[in-house]
Amino acid sequence: MKVVVIGASSGLGRCIAVGLGKRGARVALMARRKDRLADAAVEAGADALAIPCDVTDEASCASAIEEAARELGGIDALVYATGIGPLVRLVDTDAATWRRAFDTNVIGASLVTAAALPHLVASQGTAAYLSSISASDTPPWPGLGAYAVSKAALDKLVEAWRAEHPQIGFTRVTVGDCAGGEGDAMTGFNADWDMDLMTEMAPIWLSREYIAGALLDVDELVQVLDSLLRLGPSASVPTIAVVPRRPA
16 A cells, blocks of 8 residues: 655654554655654655655645655555644734645645545545544634634535545544654644643633543554555545543
8 A cells, every 4th residue: 555644744644654654554754844754754664755745835745746656656545644723812813824724734735635636546545634623523622713714624625525536535534632652753733832822721622521531542543544545446434533532
């Protein structure tokens, strides 16, 4: 199985790329940070590829996908794990922040998909996109409005691609609270957050029971994705939710 993982230099993307590689897939890892990407590729196996890609740049997406297809000998599956979640009240969310969220979480996903489409059509492959419980299972979390709105747009984007190309298995993967792995594999989702604002917002998230009170084991997410990507060309799984079990 020949897989491209976008956002593979850190966090869940890195865990997914390394995990798929250890399960026998040949993986092309893509992200902006080349140094971290190279280290992750070593973990993913001797045949893994490290290919720099900026999802906000259309030319970068096209060239990175073509390099992956050439070196892998085709593409059977695509995993879009890139995502940013700025912590900011909506009233304080400026145009630049909105654009950055949509450029990364939505537009980048479509640019990568468009570039990979001929290869996915040839293999009747699968494309999976990491979404969020805040876009579908819970109301938007206060302070993370831009993130929730962009992920809701991503969900609709996946449906739109499926409507136009039903021969490809387009799947939305809704992911619950997950810290990822250790070191560079740990989630950096909240790395740039204003800690004072988080201290104010966290009790609200807890009181509304948006937070499960437990963290998803990232290996379970990788196993679900590995099984999904190996279902083959006849499979059609519109959506999967991988969330932690709430404590009793």
